[in-house]
Structures are given as C-alpha cells and as structure tokens.
Amino acid sequence: MQSRELVIIGAGPAGLSAAVEARRLGIKDVLVIDREPEPGGILKQCIHTGFGLHVFNEELTGPEYAERFIREAENLGVEIMLDTMVIELSADKRIVAVNNREGLMEIQAKAIILAMGCRERTRGAINIPGFRPAGIFTAGTAQRFVNIEGYMPGREIVILGSGDIGLIMARRLTLEGAKVKCVVEIMPYSNGLTRNIVQCLEDYDIPLLLKHTVVNIHGRKRVEGVTIAEVDENMKPIMSTAKFVPCDTLLLSVGLIPENELSRMAEITIDEATGGPVVNQRMETSVPGIFACGNVLHVHDLVDYVTREAELAARGAASYLADGGKKYEYVPVSTGSGLRYVLPQRINADAMTDSRQNFFMRSVRPMNKARLIIESEKGVIKSKAMRHVKPSEMISIQLGRDEVIGIKMLRFSLQEEGDGVERDG
C-alpha cells in the first residue's frame, strides 16, 4: 500500500485546478488519478468557445482552457496517473485503483479531493415508449463522436431537451452537413444560455419547440422518426397535437447528474437537491478530510466557477492537513422559497479559509426581477436585487466573515418582484 498526502480523483478542470492550487499552497505530494488516457476531462470534446471569460478574461475553447491547467500542473510537478480507474473509496481515505500496468493498487491518503465530474441522463431515466433502435445518443456522446472520433451520428436529427450541450451540437452537426429538424423542450423556457439559442439555433433557423416533448420513437433497427406533441400545464402530452417527424437520430440533452458512486461507497452524505455531497465552507464533505468540487458536487454551467470552487477545495484540504482534522461545529445553511439549492450547506465562520465565503445557488424558475434574501435567526442580514434570473444560470454571492460570525443559522430565498421592465410592443 502506498501512502500519499493529497489524492485528487479526476483530472478535469476541477481536479487540475485543485492540484495547481494545492501545489501553490506548498502541499508537496499531490497525486491526480484519471481513467482517461489524457487529462482535461470533458473539456477535450468541448471545442467551441465560451470558456475562461472570468478566470482569464479571454474567450477560450474547452481544449485551450484545459491545456493551460495541464501545463501549469506539469510545471508545478503535479503527478498525474492516467488510464487508471478508482474503483473503491472508503471513509478512512483508502483508495483502490486499477490500471493495466500495475494492476490493482491500494493508496492511503491523508486528504482526498473528489473531482469525478458528472454524467448525462439517459433515455431510461425519462421513459419514452417505443423500441430501442440504433440512433439514440446523449448529446455528449454525439459530441465525442464528432469532435474526438470524427464521425457523424446521423444525418437527420431531432434533439430532445434544450440544455447547452444539445444546442452546441445542433450547430456543430448543421455545419458538418446534417439537418437538425428541431429542438424539443418540455418546459416553457429553454435550459440553455441565450447566447447558445441565438448562435446555435436562430443562426441556422432551427426551430425550438417549447412546451413540447417526444412521445414515441419509431423504427426497429434504426430510428425512423419520432412523434412529438405539445404538453399541458401538468406536462402531460396533448395527443391531439401529436405529429410525426422523420429522422434517423435522436439526441438527448436532458440534464446531467453528479457522478457519486464512489462518494456513496465512502458513506458521504448526498444532498437530494444537488445530487452531490453536502459540503461545508471549505468544500469538505460529511467525511472529514474528503473534499469535493466541480460537477461531482453540483452541475456547473461555467467552467470558471468550477476552477474557483476547486481552488477553495484545495485551500480546504491544505487547512485540514494543517489542523489535523480538528472538530468544528457548523451552522446550517437552508434553502428557502424560490431556490432549488444553496451550497455550501453548512458553515463555520471561524474556519473559513478566506475572509469572504462564496455561496452558489439556482432558482426554481426564470424571474425577470427578483430579490435574493439572506436571513439569520436575527432576521434579514443581506438582500440583493437581481435581474433575469434563470435556473440554467447559477447565482453566486459572497458574504464576509463579519456578516456570518456568531450566527446560528442562514437561510437563502428568492422572491419574485413585479416586472418593472418597460418593453414596447
């Protein structure tokens, strides 16, 4: 069995950013493990621009963003073990990993950072009737086919769900000569960024059908078409509106779920709302010394926030290694009305690694004008007017240590306010 100081599972932007920060903080022994043959995580297949505006003040592509961190990690002497899959994790910070050079190996870590990313929801999770013909892919799988392996998943395409990966693929496939028939979204609003709706759909006259869903998939061997229908307020299909759309491929862009099989093995408490671990102010899970960041913690829409969160997790791991697992009391952070979740879910103001604490949250629905209200047991401690809130765009707000010291609870809520926006016509 090997002994290591800090082991990071996953070499995507979260794992690499955490590794770089950990080395900068002087942690000497940093090992990053990834099952892929190359570091970079999902960014390797995200060849479009839109990464790094906050961290680098530049609009980079996914591979460019990844390469900066890969190079930095190499320069700082981070050890990256590739083609190696972590298959077990226990609460006493023992890792079992496997590769075809060394076989099975056991590693005892002093601290661990989880950075395993997320996976895509698949059709099974959403249950469409019909056979299971070839030609049904998640949008991310199609992205890997086209951008890494170099072949097209099909010629005539319908996309279910308007998440960003689906929108990006609509443009990519169109430019490569496919015909994207439509993007079908069950909600009355899109889950993608406005920028992607404009530059990936409107630019190519691809229809976005809101309040619609796929009710049937046709074809036995290969997809031959789908039946789509409008849905009512309860999201039930209105069968009188059903119509057949011929296509050979159905892409699913219906959401991402944090990848937490290992976390569950280590009996880490999972938050139902985020699908990732419950964490404290330093991104430490319910198991002391095990930290989490990036999409394994909650699904991010901006890689820049992934990097910031990973740096915080690395500072957390450094403070844990320094204080030797000292026990802390936490005050709960709860989610009030208008919000789906708030993270971190508990804090200790004295043990904050920085003078200001970042809180991330998502709204339950789009709101043109809203007020974010933060309360303690003594009443409102901060409120902030917000505009154009959307579930797909994460909200981030900071509280200073002086604002949270001595409190017994924190609650965040989001109240919709009258739309004061003047729009002519």
Place this chain on the structure above:
Amino acid sequence: MSAMVNEKTVTCIICPAGCRIRVSMQGGEIASIKGNLCKRGENYAKDEVTHPTRVLTTTVRLEDGRLLPVKTARPIPKALLFDAVKELSNVVVKVPVKIGQVVYSNVAGTGVDVVATRSWK
C-alpha cells in the same frame, strides 16, 4: 418613392436581459431600432443586421487520422461559415502541433487564419 420596409428581429446576447431588438430597414438603410434597453444593444443589432460575424470552431485531420480542434483567429462573416467548414474538411496537418499554431490561412477568402486549439504530440 418609398423603398421596401422590412423588419428584422435580433436577440441581444451582450447581457442576460436578452432583449428582442427590432430593426427596421428601408432601402438597405437602418430606419429604426427598437426594443433594446441600452445603447450596447443598439450597436450589437446594427452589426448583426449589416455584417454579422462569428468565430468558427471545428476540427481538421492530422496526418495520422486523429482530429485536431481549431478555430478562426478572428470572427469571420456568418455567411461564409459553411464555405469555411467545407474548405477545412480537406486540410491535413502534420504532427506534432502546438496550440496556437496556424494550420491554414485565408480561410474562405476572408484573410483570417485558422489556429490549433490544442497541442498534439
């Protein structure tokens, strides 16, 4: 004689407000711009209606068959995106490649370079 009036709707992407901006054109000239909440939207809508441009990201082949992600070094006219992709589908690049390296010049006659967005050994 009054020339044809036609209206185009542009969704502004500069900030999350996502204003739907209506630009009416008369005889090839912009007659009015409505629906934008701020001045930045006006300029954006003008550009979108008169000469929309985009950065193109795509892939080209390496000589060993792997794919190399690339982008145009500057935005190119939107109308030339398909031509550019077609032209680039014939490009084959020698290994090794360094990130930022120019792999093709003057794509679709735009005068713009195409650069690698990753290194390959």
